[in-house]
Amino acid sequence: MGWLWTFTNSSIGKKFVMAVTGLLVILFLLIHLAGNLTLYWGEGAFNGYVSVLDIFKPIIRIIEVILTLIFIFHIYDGIRLWYENKKAKSIRYKINASSENSTFSSRWMIWTGGIIFIFLVMHLSTFWYAFNFSGKTEVDGIEQYYNIVTTWFQSPVYAVSYIIAMIFLGFHLNHAFQSFFQTFGWNHKKYTPFIKKFGTFFAIVMAVGFASIPIYFFISSLGGK
Amino acid sequence: MIKLDSKVPEGILAEKWTNHKFEMKLVNPANKRKYDIIIVGTGLAGASAAAALGELGYKVKVFTFHDSSRRAHSIAAQGGINAAKNYTNDADSVFRLFYDTIKGGDFRSREANTYRLAEVSNNIIDQCVAQGVPFAREYGGMLSNRSFGGAQVSRTFYARGETGQQLLLGAYSSLNRQVKLGNVEIFPRREMLDVVLVNGRAQGIIIRNLVNGKLERYSAHAVLLATGGYSNVYFLSTNAMNSNATASWRAHKRGAAFANPCYTQIHPTCLPVHGEGQSKLVLMSESLRNDGRIWVPKKAGDTRPPNEIPEDERDYFLERKYPAFGNLVPRDVASRNAKYVCDEGRGVGGGRAVYLDLSDAFKRIGKDGVKDKYGNLFEIYENITGVDPYENPMLIYPAPHYTMGGLWVDYHLMSNIHGLFVLGEANFSDHGANRLGASAMMQGLADGYFVIPYTIGNYISTEKPEKVDTDGSEFIDAEKNVDDTIKKLLSLNGKHTVDEIHRRLGHILIDKVGMSRNEKGLNEAIKEIRELRSEFWTDTKLVGKAEDLNLTLERAGRVADFLELGELMAVDALNRNESCGGHFREEYETPEGEALRNDEEYAYVAAWEFEEVGKWQLNKEPLKFENVKLSARSYK
Amino acid sequence: MSNENLSLTLHIWRQESSKSVGSFEEFKVSVSPDASILEMLDEINNGLEKEGKIPIAFESDCREGICGTCGLVVNGHPHGPLPKTATCQLHMRNFKNGDTIYIEPMRAKPFPVIKDLIIDRSAFDKIQQAGAFISFNTGSAPDANVILISKETADASLDAAECIGCGACVAACKNASAMLFVGAKVSQFSLLPQGQPERYKRVQEMVAVMDEAGFGSCTNTYACEAECPKGISVTNIARMNRDFIKAKFISKEVEV
Known part of the structure; x- marks a missing residue:
């Protein structure tokens, strides 16, 4: 397996690892968003969805481990690339003209990624912890998942930071989506312009989809529901 | 007096090279690695020679003053490269290419050399295609040809307007392969400042390392100069900023005869000089003369803008003097006449420029038609001059472009100094007193790929040069x-x-x-x-x-x-x-x-022998013409 | 052609040698709008030499935009702000009277400064020596028309082969990645039938040397394509990626 090691440590190999793990994360996000959207169907729908997941707990645990590994590889290679790339360009220009030759999303991946990581920690320590380990998911035999979520989103600080994180997720995805096509070598005159546009559309859908939930519940809470 | 022996083989013109290749002595394949060869210059001639000799097994050291061997000025050649393939079925042949070249050179080159050039031209195209040079293709996948000045057939192979770049990168890729295989070593940022003679043979060079300024000595069994032409003697020319004659000149001062230095080519369609701060001149493709009409005001010192000068006050001087060829007369005729009208004070605004006017073409094929054909040239023009050539006629003026003269060489490309070979534009052979378009690259590659690999073996096996030490007195003296x-x-x-x-x-x-x-x-x-x-x-x-x-x-x-x-x-x-x-x-x-x-x-080659600065002795190599009839060129 | 001269303030990078620390030197100049930026530097140098001062070291050769020798970073742009133009073709009429211009060498760890604005780009040669060629010996080629190549393929190969090796892609990239350059070299050959036998060996060998030289990795910002004086497309990077990934997963060689 020496060749695989050489490959993953080559410049293109590192990109490849970023792209593969990124793509898997995108798939995960799609499923996650679909689940989250059940919140709009009310308490019963959401609680039902989470209970179904609960039935497959062992499988979910395995998937969580895999997801963790994917995240670790994605983050590790991301930081490694950032560090090595910075070293290759140790002296910067007096005048920075990069805004005239490249997009914000493409240049700020490490920082948008970093913010998403901070959010991830926050997110895990709130929802994921609460759902799995807090022991508060049931009160008097009634599932509390929906209530836990809506309660958190009534906090302006939590809701706003969630929304900001999702904006950064949008930027991150905007570059990421078309980027994995390029890294895999799928660049074609006919399709690439569409892929780029679709990537932006996809990033907006994902960011708006996730962010709409705290917005909805926060505004609802103001209505004194 | 030096003895000029052209070493042209006997026999029928068409068989000379083939027979001679058999007659020349060989070096055993296993022995080749014992011989060191120095090559100075990495343009088409130098790079192709280095690659070809490396492939044969010689140990080659290549020197260039550039930071990379890929940057030699061959890279800037635009138009194309001739070959007698006759792919277009227009009755081309080796003999026709030979005849066009020798006639274009006004019958001042050696028949045998020029014929050999035409003969190997076809191999060059094969070689370059195999290397991966992306020549222009037809839709059917065959190579595409275009026509060029001085010929009535389509025999020019090209890659957009960047043929020189592609051919040089092709040679450079072969060179790189030899570097990887360990047969060739490249020394960039080194300038040759003297050639070292041991017992009258060229056996080494003195180099200045351009980064740290240190002088270095290198010895070899033979020295090849492929250092280009000397157009930069004019200060303003189409040559690159660093193109120079130093390597040739230092060899000349060591005894190599310099032949026909007065044969210089001035290209008619270049951008005029804009001011004293200008550093070089830029060529505009000659193809513009196909649709452009060249004119100046009839009156001297007419400063009106071109559109205010009525038709009957314009002098289309080439059409007037040469009704048959008009604006398509050869380079030297077009250039000279532009000079004459400017000498008369009739240049644009009284200065040194003439109009190249495409307004008739605009009327005939429309602006879009012109854009299709010459769009990229128009862009270059506007970028450099800041003037929109769709609105105003272009200004052009001739500029030094190529030098046919150079170090004297025999049929083996060896100068009168034994062991000193000269290739490409640096030598005098093949083009006579004028070079046709698309022939320079042909000669550079012919010399490097298909002539020198044979003749160098003959030199080594007949004269048996010994390896010399760089501590010898000759090296010490030369370095001093x-x-x-x-x-x-x-x-x-x-x-x-x-x-x-x-x-x-x-x-x-x-x-x-x-x-x-x-x-x-x-x-x-x-x-x-x-x-x-x-x-x-x-x-x-x-x-x-x-x-x-x-x-x-x-x-x-x-x-x-x-x-x-x-x-x-x-x-x-x-x-x-x-x-x-x-x-x-x-x-x-x-x-x-x-x-x-x-x-x-x-009808002779003037080979000048250096005596002291400002003093030369003339040696003559008579030119014999057995296969062509000398005629006067007429373009009336 | 000529209008009035432009008055400009220049900040030019000066650095005595690779080992010394550099800094910007300020020059106030009046220059013809018809001059190229290199001709402006020629003029400054002529003045410096007259005063017995060391001129600004910068490189250029063909001054027609094809040799790739020049390559200054002008106001943060390799080859200056004009798209698809090499430094030598950048004319001063593209600037305004009173402008301040910063002129710096291209920056990247594998391109160390030799003096002032001159950098060492020999890493590019090393990458090409690793495999940017087709292995065959002079004289063994078949007739040129035996190999049929569609016009489309020949054009695509030439699009990649037009690269002038100036290093602007590396200079523009925030990661100092050389992938546009290497991608173009790989593509030129991998598109052509002549390049097929060595296609997968070539890409692996060239990428290995590229990595060794210390260039960064591509993060697909495409700044390289935007700044390339020949407009080389990032499609070439994708092709290199594809060839490389394929080579690693499909080729039978365990180590290259």
Whole structure:
């Protein structure tokens, strides 16, 4: 397996690892968003969805481990690339003209990624912890998942930071989506312009989809529901 | 007196090279690795020679003053490369390519050399395609051809307007392969400043490392110079900024004869000079003359803008003088006539430029049609001049472009110094007094890929040069000679910069040894160049150190050589009492004002032998023509 | 052609040698709008030499935009702000009277400064020596028309082969990645039938040397394509990626 090691440590190999793990994360996000959207169907729908997941707990645990590994590889290679790339360009220009030759999303991946990581920690320590380990998911035999979520989103600080994180997720995805096509070598005159546009559309859908939930519940809470 | 033995083999023209390849002695494949060969220059000739010799197994050391061997000025050649493939079925043949080339050169080249060039032209195309050179193709996948000046057949292969770049990168890729295989070693940022002779044979060179300024010695069994032409003697030319004659000139001063230095080509369609700060001239493809009409105002000193000059006050001088060929006369004729009208004060705005007007083409094929054909040239023009050529006629003026003269070589491409071979534009052979379009790259690659690999083996196996030590007295003396020159240059502390002197030399040469020459002007030029040379050696200012990267010092050494070469160009032009090709003497013209050759007295190669600065001895190699009939060129 | 001269303030990078620390030197100049930026530097140098001062070291050769020798970073743009133009073709009429211009060498760890604005780009040669060629010996080629190549393929190969090796892609990239350059070299050959036999070996060998030289990785910002004087497309990077991934997963060689 020496060749695989050489490959993953080559410049293109590192990109490849970023792209593969990124793509898997995108798939995960799609499923996650679909689940989250059940919140709009009310308490019963959401609680039902989470209970179904609960039935497959062992499988979910395995998937969580895999997801963790994917995240670790994605983050590790991301930081490694950032560090090595910075070293290759140790002296910067007096005048920075990069805004005239490249997009914000493409240049700020490490920082948008970093913010998403901070959010991830926050997110895990709130929802994921609460759902799995807090022991508060049931009160008097009634599932509390929906209530836990809506309660958190009534906090302006939590809701706003969630929304900001999702904006950064949008930027991150905007570059990421078309980027994995390029890294895999799928660049074609006919399709690439569409892929780029679709990537932006996809990033907006994902960011708006996730962010709409705290917005909805926060505004609802103001209505004194 | 040196003995000029052309070593042209006996026999029928078409069989000379084939038979000679058999007659030449070989070096055993296993022995080749025992021989070191030095190549100076990495243009088409140098790179192809290095690759081909590396493939044979010789140990090759290649030197270039560039930071990378890929940057030699061959890269800037635009139009294409000729070959007698006859892919277009228009009755082309090796003999026709040979005939066009020798006629285009006004019958001043060696028949056998020119024929061999035409003969190997086909191999070059095969070679380049195999290397992966992306030549232009037809939809069916076959190679595409276009036509070029001086020929009535389509035999030019091309890759957009970047043929030189693609051919050079092809040779460079083969060279890289040999570097990887360990047969070739490349020494970039090194400038050759002397050739070392041991027992009369070229056995090494002295190099200045351009990064740290240190002098280095290298020895070998043979030395190849592929160092290009000397158009930069004119200061403003289409050559690259660093193109120079130093390697050739230093070899000349060691005894190599310099042949036909007065044969220089001035290309008619270049952008005119815009001001004193200008550093070089840019060529616009000759193809523009297919649709453009060249004119100047009839009245001297007419400063009206072009659109305000009515039709009957314009002088379409080429169409007037040459009704048959009109704007498509050969390069030298077009250039000379542009000079004449400007001398009369009828240049645009009284200056040195003529109009190249495509408004008739706009009417005929529309602006879009013109854009299709010449769009990229129009963009270049607008980028450089800031003037929109769709609204105003272009301004053009001739510029020095190529030098047919160079170090004298025999049929084996060896100079009169044994072991010193000269390839490509640096030698004098093949093109005579004028070079046709798309022939320069052909010659560079022919010399490197298909001539030198055979002739060098013959030299090594017949003359058996020994390996010499770089600690020998010859190397020490040569290095001291170089070092003394550098010290002398750096001690100069006068008023003028090197560039100022070079610019003045250029003015003298373009005025008096340029597109047309006369006895009075040439004598003046010799006097003025001598004065300028002494001014250079007394009143120039140099800055910086010897042992450092010192661009001023590099230029100074080259200009010092140009100041000697410039004089020899005038001396040669004065000696040649005839007009032929790029050399036009005003005293020798037909009643119609055309070039008048004197085949009786001047059908020879003038090979000048260096005696001391400003003093040469003339050696003549008579030219025999057995296969072509000498005729006068007429384009009326 | 000529209008009035422009008055400009220049900040030019000066650095005595690779080992010394550099800094910007300020020059106030008046320059013809018809001059190229390199001709402006020529003029400054002529003045410096006259005063007995060391001129600014910068490189250029063909001054027609094809040799790739020049390559200054002008106001943060390799080859200056004009798209698809090499430094030598950048004319001063593209600037305004009173402008301040910063001129710096291209920056990247594998391109160390030699002096002032001159950098060492020999890493590019090393990458090409690793495999940017087709292995065959002179004289053994078949007739040129035996190999049929569609016009489309030949054009695509030439699009990649037009690269002038100036290093602007590396200079523009925030990661100092050389992938546009290497991608173009790989593509030129991998598109052509002549390049097929060595296609997968070539890409692996060239990428290995590229990595060794210390260039960064591509993060697909495409700044390289935007700044390339020849407009080389990032499609070439994708092709290199594809060839490389394929080579690693499909080729039978365990180590290259």
